[in-house]
Structure formats: C-alpha cells, structure tokens
Amino acid sequence: MNSIARYILVAGVSFSAGAGAIAFYQKYQAQTYAGLETREIKSLSADELKGLKEGKGLGYALSAELNGYPGPRHVLELAEKLKLTPDQKTQTELLFADMQRESSALGEKLIEVERTIDRGFRHRLLDSANLDSMTRNAAEIDGKLRATHLKYHLGMMDLLNPEQVASYVQLRGYAGGGHTGH
Numbered sequence: 001m002n003s004i005a006r007y008i009l010v011a012g013v014s015f016s017a018g019a020g021a022i023a024f025y026q027k028y029q030a031q032t033y034a035g036l037e038t039r040e041i042k043s044l045s046a047d048e049l050k051g052l053k054e055g056k057g058l059g060y061a062l063s064a065e066l067n068g069y070p071g072p073r074h075v076l077e078l079a080e081k082l083k084l085t086p087d088q089k090t091q092t093e094l095l096f097a098d099m100q101r102e103s104s105a106l107g108e109k110l111i112e113v114e115r116t117i118d119r120g121f122r123h124r125l126l127d128s129a130n131l132d133s134m135t136r137n138a139a140e141i142d143g144k145l146r147a148t149h150l151k152y153h154l155g156m157m158d159l160l161n162p163e164q165v166a167s168y169v170q171l172r173g174y175a176g177g178g179h180t181g182h
Helices: 003-031 044-052 072-077 088-120 127-160 160-173
Strands: none
Touching: 044 088, 072 088, 072 127, 088 127
C-alpha cells in the first residue's frame, strides 16, 4: 500500500472513530442531567444538602487529608488504633465539635444562597448584576467552609505526635502519598 492510500485509510478510520465518539458524547451529554430537575435545590444533591447541614467534610479538606494532615472526625474513628491519650481524645472531640458547629452554620448559609439562586432561575428573576452578587456570595461562603475544614486538619497536627500521624496515614490507606511529619 502506498503512502497516499495509507494516509487516506488512517484518516478515514480516524474520522469514523471521531464521529462515533462525538455522537456518543452528544447523546450522553443530553442525558447527563436527566432527573436532576426534581431536586429541591438543583445545584445540590440530597447527600450534599445533608452533608452541608451536618457539617460533614464533603471533600473540602482533601488537600490536607491526602498530604498527611489528619482530620478530627477520622482521628476519633481511629482513636484506639492511634493510641490517643485521654487528653488527646478530649482535645480532638472539642476540635471536632467546633469544626462541626462552624461548618454546619456555613453549610446552612451556602444552602440558602444556592436556594435563592435556584429560585431566581425558576421564577426568571435574575439579571447579570444580581446573579454576579449571589454567585460571589456563594463562592465566599464556600471558601470559608473549605478554610474551616482545613484549619481543623492543621489543628490536629498540634495534638498528634509524628508516629500517630504516620500511623493515621497508613490506616487511611495513603501510604504512598504526602508528607507525614510535623
């Protein structure tokens, strides 16, 4: 087969594969959000709503967690295996309670802003100015929520010794990951 024929064959196969992929993507994309229109707040799943109300992590502290900064919730879950002292356990419980109180309050605020945005779209009440203001507000609250979770991971580093941090990382299955020292 000469080089021109080979080029035409490769181009034809590539085009056919590409066209098939585009058709698949378009069909999939059209159905991606099907069913989500029934959500209470369209931008938040039921699990996200529940997690925000309860002050759950929801992945906000992954940069800390996956780099060897333990979170209070998981430290309490692993208290026995980490051999926490009674004082460490008490201090962790206090940190966890503070984190939950702060993050659930922020979560409720975020839910309200998202509810307002959703309602604005539903009732056709939004314009560029008020949408910009609302989304900036949501982003600010979201940033504060993330900072809240991250600061409690930082706080755990003051309570645990390096061996406990290393053990935490191992127990959580992150052995190949980030820094585990103080």
